[in-house]
Amino acid sequence: MRCTTARVDLGALESNFKAIDAYLANESGLNRSAGRGGPAIAPGTIAVVKANAYGHGARRVAAALETAGATMLAVADIEEGVDLRTSGIRVPILVFGALSVSDLDGVFDFDLTPTISSPAAGHALQSGAAKRGATLRYHLKIDTGMNRLGFRHDNLHRTLPELLDSANLALEAVHTHFGTADEPGHTLFEMQRTRFETACRTLDELGAGPRVRHAANSAALLRDSRVWFDFVRPGLLLYGLVPAPLGSTMPLKPVMSLTSRIVAVKGVRVGETVGYGGRFTADRPVTLAVIPAGYADGLDRRLGDHGFVLVRGRRAKIVGAVSMDMLTADVTDIEGVGTGDEVVLLGMQGDKAIDAREMADWIGTIPYEILCRLGSRVERCYV
Numbered sequence: 001m002r003c004t005t006a007r008v009d010l011g012a013l014e015s016n017f018k019a020i021d022a023y024l025a026n027e028s029g030l031n032r033s034a035g036r037g038g039p040a041i042a043p044g045t046i047a048v049v050k051a052n053a054y055g056h057g058a059r060r061v062a063a064a065l066e067t068a069g070a071t072m073l074a075v076a077d078i079e080e081g082v083d084l085r086t087s088g089i090r091v092p093i094l095v096f097g098a099l100s101v102s103d104l105d106g107v108f109d110f111d112l113t114p115t116i117s118s119p120a121a122g123h124a125l126q127s128g129a130a131k132r133g134a135t136l137r138y139h140l141k142i143d144t145g146m147n148r149l150g151f152r153h154d155n156l157h158r159t160l161p162e163l164l165d166s167a168n169l170a171l172e173a174v175h176t177h178f179g180t181a182d183e184p185g186h187t188l189f190e191m192q193r194t195r196f197e198t199a200c201r202t203l204d205e206l207g208a209g210p211r212v213r214h215a216a217n218s219a220a221l222l223r224d225s226r227v228w229f230d231f232v233r234p235g236l237l238l239y240g241l242v243p244a245p246l247g248s249t250m251p252l253k254p255v256m257s258l259t260s261r262i263v264a265v266k267g268v269r270v271g272e273t274v275g276y277g278g279r280f281t282a283d284r285p286v287t288l289a290v291i292p293a294g295y296a297d298g299l300d301r302r303l304g305d306h307g308f309v310l311v312r313g314r315r316a317k318i319v320g321a322v323s324m325d326m327l328t329a330d331v332t333d334i335e336g337v338g339t340g341d342e343v344v345l346l347g348m349q350g351d352k353a354i355d356a357r358e359m360a361d362w363i364g365t366i367p368y369e370i371l372c373r374l375g376s377r378v379e380r381c382y383v
């Protein structure tokens with residue numbers, strides 16, 4: 001086994017899933033008893049496991065969530081859904097993405113729940129379902145201002161009747177997606193919220209029967225209980241991270257940690273440079289630890305001279321360029337560092353911790369990208 005491995009703590013995943021559930025139940029209970037606005041009945045959870053479960057490994061994560069009681073999972077495309085069904089997942093699987101250029105057979109053959117976000121997707125699924133003599137349940141996506149996928153919120157009277165009349169399609173749910181839920185000052189969130197409410201009333205006017213509603217990603221879930229509706233759709237929170245700049249009192253634990261081992265320790269003299277481009281110059285005698293993890297493992301090149309790793313319970317700065325298979329850290333001020341010592345890139349060591357949100361901050365990105373980019377050559381160990 002390689003030195004650089006990701007440890008995926010399925011116990012932490014289950015605990016996060018339950019913490020979200022408890023939070024939703026508790027807040028709704030308070031709404032009920034204290035007569036506060038907001039939902040009085042706790043919403044269900046659609047657990048988001050797209051993009052290989054944010055890099056954690058979709059099969060194992062989905063199985064753990066199913067065992068923990070998840071009643072619906074969500075993926076980005078048909079291929080991801082087929083992979084989960086093939087691995088034995090039995091709960092409903094919602095496909096978020098567009099179906100326009102996909103091979104639709106998987107939807108029928110593997111019992112997936114598609115999102116219909118355009119008239120063309122509706123036509124294609126209706127004819128597929130008719131050909132098989134089946135009735136297909138689907139979720140309808142409304143574009144309330146993200147301007148990506150979905151039926152525009154402002155002309156539903158014109159665009160929806162044909163879809164709603166499709167003989168072999170059954171509307172199960174209607175949803176939307178927020179563009180700025182993690183930007184507390186942004187007015188688009190409130191605009192999207194009210195547009196979605198209006199769209200739901202339009203569906204009533206069009207006679208689109210009983211159906212459930214969902215809208216909230218992790219940030220929206222934390223931000224405003226009025227958008228919980230019947231289901232929430234957390235991804236990042238399940239993996240133990242709160243989207244910046246939001247905070248939460250939920251007891252979440254990061255699910256992934258990333259560790260390696262020092263493969264060489266070496267001295268560098270004053271004036272010498274380190275690594276590609278000679279980007280780091282020693283201005284004092286420096287002791288370097290060489291760590292076999294690089295951008296091929298998903299560690300961003302921008303971490304060079306900006307990030308840290310944990311060695312012997314202390315922070316060591318990454319110096320020089322992050323290369324494909326290696327990086328170097330300055331351990332001059334840390335006593336007794338030797339070959340074979342454990343290095344923590346994400347996770348805890350002693351009383352120090354680095355999480356994906358902090359790593360994202362160092363390089364000007366978001367924790368989502370840190371997690372999803374973890375390289376395929378990094379072995380995931382499940383505990």
Ligand SMILES: *Cc1c(COP(=O)(O)O)cnc(C)c1O
Nearest residue numbers: 048096177217218233234235236
């Ligand atoms: C990815 C995604 C989510 C989950 O987002 P988080 O910010 O990780 O909670 C929810 N809904 C849709 C439509 C998504 O694409």
